[in-house]
Amino acid sequence: MSVQACAEIVRNGDPDRFLATMAAPPAARTILFPLYAFNVEVTRAPWVTKEPMLAQMRLQWWRDLLGGPRSAKDPARHEVAAALGFLDAGSAALLDGLIDARHWDIGTDPHADDAALDAYLDATAGNLAWTAARSLGAVEEDAVRRLARAAGLARYLAALPALKAAGKRPLTDDSPETVRGLARRYLGDMPRARSLSRPARIATLETWQARPLLTAILRDPARVERGAVGLSEGGKRLRLLAASV
Template identity: 50%
Template sequence: MTVDACAALVQRGDPDRFAATMTAPVAARAPLFVLYAFNLEVARAPWVTKEAMIAEMRLQWWRDILAEAARGQSRAHEVAGPLAALIRDNDLPAGLLDRLVEARRWDIYADPFEDRAAFDAYLDDTAAGLFWAGACALGAPAAAEAPVRAFGWAAGLAAYLRAVPALEDRGRVPLIDGRAEAVAALAREGLARLDDYARTRAAIPQPARAALHAGWQAPALLRLAAREPLRVADGTLALSEFARRFGLTRLSLLGL
């Protein structure tokens, strides 16, 4: 039960997030790798089986892990063990992570989002919640929650738009409105949230900003989606390899 095992899981299962985390200060990497390994395990749970009941049980297992961690208990598991230690040592609110797990129940079923509010809540509880958990683990104060969540929602939207073709292939209805003009408008909303973050980012202490590194591609991806929304449907919403390498280098030198 080591952080190294969590880092290895992230490297294999979420290489973009792994690369971004490696640009963070060394001291910030361990808590982030634990959270990202947890997120990866939870995000996978609805997709590893076609049996809804089994998927529900997998998610419930993680909710049980979080409830135990909140009571100071831990299990001998490569992610659950370090996660319990992280919650204990950083006074991390387990309820925040529990909402992330609960939100993933949407991924189990083929039902579309009920309305735009449900879509927004999904991004807030999954992506924005994960970014805020990371910032909390790195010492962010309560005053930093709004800018972190604004950034996290936008970063989550960018990642979600990239996943639209895969979700459709799996029989899901990922967007409330999939028309090109609606997708472009949604991307512009994400950019507006990035503007909100930029205006209020001073509330985030420098050490906690490492929790935002995983979302570094969001501004460029959302600008591209706003300008060329058809890229979402055809699966070409991505940065060039040159832009990716340059961006990671810049992130390593300057941070966010």
């Protein structure tokens, strides 16, 4: 699969990461678009069926696919998996952990506690961002993961109303006080992107909304329940421009 085809998957399935990747240098897009296309496909897997067993089989299928040869010359490979031929064993293991964490999306139980939510966000958003960063040559794993977890929380809180409508229990306690506490804790743990190397900054462009979104939630946690977490299109683009510069 070409990078352009992966870009179309990201454009349709994850438009914010599409915008962030288009702000990255062209050479980096050959890494980022296949990774984000993979993430779209895996994230979608638990939601395309209401049968838990079928959802588990789809995730296992991706694990099996990821574990095999990632050669674009092999016609038996899935197209997105074939585009991930640049992955080394360490990155493949990170994405395997991401798939494993997505099994939580199949059920309806909330995360047991803050530590369980932290682990979920680290295995999903954190593993994805660190795979991108290490593939681009970055070495600052802790800082990249902290930025990615914050962005993951912002996305997670924005999705709360939709998750609850689908019968999920995203948080054991989704009171405004608990939501504010989460936003405060993750904000306090975010490093400044300008302190990172250039490869790490490129890999974490996709986190550009995390700070303003979590700041808004901290000020008014009830916006989560109202489904009012988000920036205007103009605000998104201005902040992304500032982050990319």
